[in-house]
Amino acid sequence: MRALKYALRATLICFGLTQVHTVYAQPQQKIDAFVDKMVSQHQFDAEFVRQTLAKANINQAILEAIARPWEAKPWYQYYPIFLTEKRLAKGVEFWRKHAETLKKAQQETGVPAQIITAIIGVETFYGTYKGKYSVLDALYTLGFYYPPRATFFASELEQYFLLTREEGFAMDEVQGSYAGAMGWGQFISSSYRHYAIDFDGDGVRDLLNNPTDAIGSVANYFKKHGWKNNQAVAYPVSVDKNNAAITPLIRRDLKYMDTWQDLLDADVALAADITIDPKQSVKLLEFELQEDAEYWVGLPNFYVITRYNHSPLYAMAVFQFSEQLKQAMEQVEEQ
Numbered sequence: 001m002r003a004l005k006y007a008l009r010a011t012l013i014c015f016g017l018t019q020v021h022t023v024y025a026q027p028q029q030k031i032d033a034f035v036d037k038m039v040s041q042h043q044f045d046a047e048f049v050r051q052t053l054a055k056a057n058i059n060q061a062i063l064e065a066i067a068r069p070w071e072a073k074p075w076y077q078y079y080p081i082f083l084t085e086k087r088l089a090k091g092v093e094f095w096r097k098h099a100e101t102l103k104k105a106q107q108e109t110g111v112p113a114q115i116i117t118a119i120i121g122v123e124t125f126y127g128t129y130k131g132k133y134s135v136l137d138a139l140y141t142l143g144f145y146y147p148p149r150a151t152f153f154a155s156e157l158e159q160y161f162l163l164t165r166e167e168g169f170a171m172d173e174v175q176g177s178y179a180g181a182m183g184w185g186q187f188i189s190s191s192y193r194h195y196a197i198d199f200d201g202d203g204v205r206d207l208l209n210n211p212t213d214a215i216g217s218v219a220n221y222f223k224k225h226g227w228k229n230n231q232a233v234a235y236p237v238s239v240d241k242n243n244a245a246i247t248p249l250i251r252r253d254l255k256y257m258d259t260w261q262d263l264l265d266a267d268v269a270l271a272a273d274i275t276i277d278p279k280q281s282v283k284l285l286e287f288e289l290q291e292d293a294e295y296w297v298g299l300p301n302f303y304v305i306t307r308y309n310h311s312p313l314y315a316m317a318v319f320q321f322s323e324q325l326k327q328a329m330e331q332v333e334e335q
Contacts, residue, residue, distance in 0.1 A: 030144050034154060038161060049161070055172045056140035062133060063146060065178040071311040075287035075294075082122050082317045083324065091117050091325045092332060094126045101199070101212050105219035110229030114329070116218050118322035119308065120211075123186040127211060130183060131176035135160060138180040139189075156180055159189035166193070167205065174208065183207035184214035187221075195221040225307040226300065233301045233319045234285070235276075236294065238269045249284040254306050256281040256298075263297060270297070285312055 031053060038044040070078060095102060095117050102113035124130050139160055142153035160180065164171045176182040180189065187196060187207055196205040199216025206213050239246050245266035249258060261278035268284065270276065276297070283298040296316065305315035 027144055030150075030154075034143075034157070038158065042158075042162060044161065044165075052136070052161075052171055053140065056136050057134070058145055059133065059137045059141045062138050062141045062178045066142065066146065066149075071309075071313050073313075075313055075316070076289050078313045079317050079320070083321055087121050087125065087321070088324055088328055090126055091121045091321075092328050094121065095325065095329055096332070098211060098215060101215050105199070105215050109219040109223040109227070111219040111222040111227050112322070112326075114322040114326040115222065115305075115318070116215055117325055118318045119218050120184055120214060121325075122314075122318055122321060123181075124184055127184045127214075130208070131178075131181065131186070133175060133178050133180075134172065135174045135176045135180045135182060135189075136172050138176065138178055142179070153180070156189050159193060163189045163193050169208075183209075184211055185218045185221075187217065191221065195224055221308065222304055225304045227304050228301055231301055232299050233305070234296045234298045234316070235270055235274055237263070237284070237297050239284075239295045240267055241293075243267055246284075250286050251283075254283075254303065254310060254312070256283050256300070256303060258282060258284070260297070268295075268297065285316070287313070287316065 035046055035049045035053070038049045039046050070081065095113060099113075102116060105111065105116060106113050120126055139153055139157035143150055143157045144154065146153065157180075160171070163169070164174075174182060177186055181187060182189075182192065184207060192205075192207060196207050196213065196217045197220050198205045198213060200210065200212040204210075204213075205217070207217055243266060246268075249263065249266060249268075251257070258281070259278060260276040260280045260282050263282060263284055264278065276282065276299075281300065283303070285296045285298050285302075287294050287296070298312070298315075302315055302319065305318050306312065308318075309315070
């Protein structure tokens with residue numbers, strides 16, 4: 001293992017992962033501190049924690065994957081990954097198969113069936129691709145050997161220990177994404193613990209293999225993050241890019257700092273048949289096209305989607321795909 005770690009250290013430096021030498025110089029100190037925390041704060045057996053971590057492997061493919069996330073792509077390259085006829089057809093099939101469960105979830109949480117279906121479709125192609133990486137390896141690799149987000153992933157490793165103890169999973173057998181997300185809806189460990197629900201009443205919160213629990217849990221996640229029932233998500237808008245007032249309104253920060261009146265004052269315009277309360281908190285969104293850009297105004301429900309994945313591109317893809325799903329289902333029901 002030591003030889004592997006030093007070989008990987010050289011590889012990572014070649015890939016330009018800054019400060020990695022600092023982490024590799026003292027990995028055992030971080031691991032020892034993690035073990036002490038699991039014992040003192042969560043009453044784990046120290047030998048169990050050490051033996052479990054000894055089963056974990058540093059995965060170079062995980063480090064490479066997190067260095068080039070899809071969300072780094074421009075919008076015109078990003079959305080075609082998800083808005084496909086194949087994903088749409090499979091989504092209609094999934095919706096029809098789980099219609100009663102989706103209806104129940106929508107009634108109990110206010111989260112539309114098309115949003116729930118879109119999330120599961122975008123995340124795992126309806127349970128078909130739930131991830132090929134060991135979750136233990138992913139969280140170990142990123143928690144101890146990826147400096148930019150080591151604190152976050154070490155915390156998720158802590159949550160994973162707690163989750164597997166609570167749910168009875170074998171820690172070294174669960175597979176997921178390169179970031180350690182699991183199951184039909186790709187919940188990270190902390191989200192699994194806090195938002196997963198037993199939606200079919202069998203006494204188990206199974207997001208790994210049970211689509212019913214996955215549907216209920218995705219809906220619960222959105223409800224807990226403030227989804228507004230029967231409210232819009234986003235609207236396309238037109239802007240005058242030569243207006244100097246536009247630039248300050250387009251921010252990387254996902255927080256909503258402006259009102260619709262602020263956008264009106266910058267001559268942002270909606271379609272004639274749409275109205276927004278001037279006091280409503282909103283966000284002006286810009287999406288890069290090949291030769292231009294398109295603009296949208298995000299409403300509070302758009303922000304809620306970004307709680308699932310902190311990317312406006314992701315949220316817009318989910319929203320647009322959900323609208324396609326809704327229209328496709330309406331056509332099916334008319335037949």
